[in-house]
Amino acid sequence: MKPQSTAFLEWLTRWESELPAVPLESVVREPTRTAILSVDLIKGFCTIGPLASPRVAGIVPNVVHLFQRAYDLGVRHFLLTQDTHDPDSVEFGAFPAHCVAGTAESETVDELRALPFSDLFVVIPKKSISSSIGTELVPWLDSHPAVNTFIVVGDCTDLCVYQAAMFLRLRANVQGLRDFRVVVPADGVQTYDMPVETALQLGALPHDGDLLHRVFLYSMALNGIEVVASLT
Ligand SMILES: [Zn+2]
Known part of the structure; x- marks a missing residue:
């Protein structure tokens, strides 16, 4: 690898480790104008099936805690x-x-379904890694123009979360919504691991969870999404 790339990767590791923890209250300034978008926190990416990942299952408690605290606000x-x-x-x-x-x-993971306010959840089915193409997300956004702050959580950082957070950011940019915020807490998103050796055995593409999580957090930050370590 070129020294320039090595220096960048070292910087990137430090950048991720130094992301700030931010009080949730500083993001939820107007509760009625704030939404949480949870992407793919379903059993098939956490606990059962070929794409279940313990890394992804590991963020569920953080997201449940975030949902509860946001509700309380x-x-x-x-x-x-x-x-x-x-x-x-x-x-x-x-x-x-x-x-x-x-x-x-x-199915939505049990831990989220067990929340006492789960009847408020708006479940939006999707058929691709995009939360916005051919789904009810755009109609929801169009019918809730006052909502100007989105907290995005879920999986996978480099796939569906990236697509969803970028869609929200880019849509707001196109529409000239200057006070629109998209916030991604790094401890509320995650991606899966597929080591090279395993991938070669399976004939699949390898996937380094740590590196791709970091690179895509960076790419979101590069585009004006507020990436923070956590919402405390
Ligand atoms: Zn899929």
């Missing part, structure tokens, strides 16, 4: 975009079959 908008695939989904050409509609894999 008065937040009532909880959007959950979730893979809900057809059995012959085109995406299964790139990823093993997962999260088919009607299966346990496509």
